[in-house]
Amino acid sequence: MHLILFLVFAGLCLAGAINLLLQSHPINSALSLIVVMTSLAVLYLLLGAEFLAAAQVIVYAGAIMVLFTFVVMLLNAGREERTLGSRVARSIGFPAVVAILAVIATVILHTHGLGVARLGDGITSTEELSAVLFTKLLLPFEVTSVLILIAILGAVALARHGSGEQTERTGEE
């Protein structure tokens, strides 16, 4: 049962990823990415990481991808155009991807001490996850959140810099 679900959703995930590259319209690509995200969430669930699965759907499929589609809709982006550059990118890109994947695969296969993940009914509860997150991994966790805060502040600073006069004017109103 778990294996069947795994095959179905892993297949869906791969199909979504390939479709993401093949589609020429940005909104179709964005939707394929949503399919990838949600099927990844199901794979997490099959591995027993229920909190991670829910967070994947809420954060990635629900929030980040909404902003993607929002931007595509707002800019009214049209179909992608094929140029000489895209042909060059294709001829160099495919070998490069194969090379990078090969390097990553060899590194992973040669590393010892990686645990084995099993499909099954065993579920890591949210309590266990948060206990680990707030005791053992507290420092990396907090550092990551500071990193995200820096990104937010940077975005605000960049946005304000470009339209300094405009913000002052709206401030007076």
Added chain:
Amino acid sequence: MLQFILWSVLKVAVVTVVMLLGIAYTVLLERKLVGRIQNRWGPTRVGPFGLLQPLVDGAKSFLKEDIIPTGVYRPLYLLAPILALGCTLILIGVVPFGEPFSVFGSPNLFQISDVNVGLLVILGVTSIGVYGIALAGWSSNNKYSLLGALRSSAQLVSYELALGLSLVGVVLRAGTLNLRLIVEQQGTRGFLSWNIFGGMQFVAFFIYLMAAFAETNRSPFDLPEAESELTGGYHTEYSSMKFAMFFMAEYGNMINVGCVATLLFLGGWTNPFGNSFGTSHNILVRALLPLFWFVIKVFSFLFLYVWVRGTLPRFRYDQLMNFGWRWLMPLAILNIVATSLWLAYR
């Protein structure tokens, strides 16, 4: 295994039918109540007190001509209403309607699936529901639709933050994300142990209420469908059953939001009087009384929705955004801090 699947199919079928009927009669409730608020009768002609009106309306939208405009982007145009209604109907699957109850070795009859992270499932499915509206507006190839969809997705994304944060206080108190357990913890001393009273979560309830109005695109935050500015909003180009699906999704979301408010703040299926009247030994009463309380609570929430719609004017768009980001968000964060401090000192 087979038995479990059969029971689940039965539960899904019953709940879906009840939900669709509930949606149909919520529409009637709204028309009747708004009618009375505006000093007129509302529908009265079909059946006694107009009670058969929803069925006739349903038949009408099935029989109407289904027009697909030429300029639309067909795949997404067809996908959008299915996505919107689908998410609404999926949500109800994690809601516990009554005290766990089983006959003939069945699984719990009053909940389709008891998920450990039920609350997160609700938030997740709600956030997927945004795509129904966004894609409808974009694929319609109509500027009013697009504007409505943009307004709607911006509104949903902003208020989802406040909504999610307002629920954190409840989760902190309960120590679990399982909806059934959250309700069971509120059932000890009648309404005194409900999260809104005993749990001191009334600020959170207020934030949830505001955010819920915005999340369901309801008045006073119904800017995505402001007919004076946008003709119909994101569903301008939809007709017949496809339009009805958006309509049903909106009312279904109202019911869902009412269910979540009931579960998290108003003690779910639990009795407001606690055990002061003793418990009945009749198995039928024991099964149906919690269901009755649950329905009453959801109904009063829907009543409030319609009442507000009949009373308040629409906000302006910048007011909506200011209110969400500058008031509700900080208030929700303050509520989390206050609740954590209180729980730590207690």
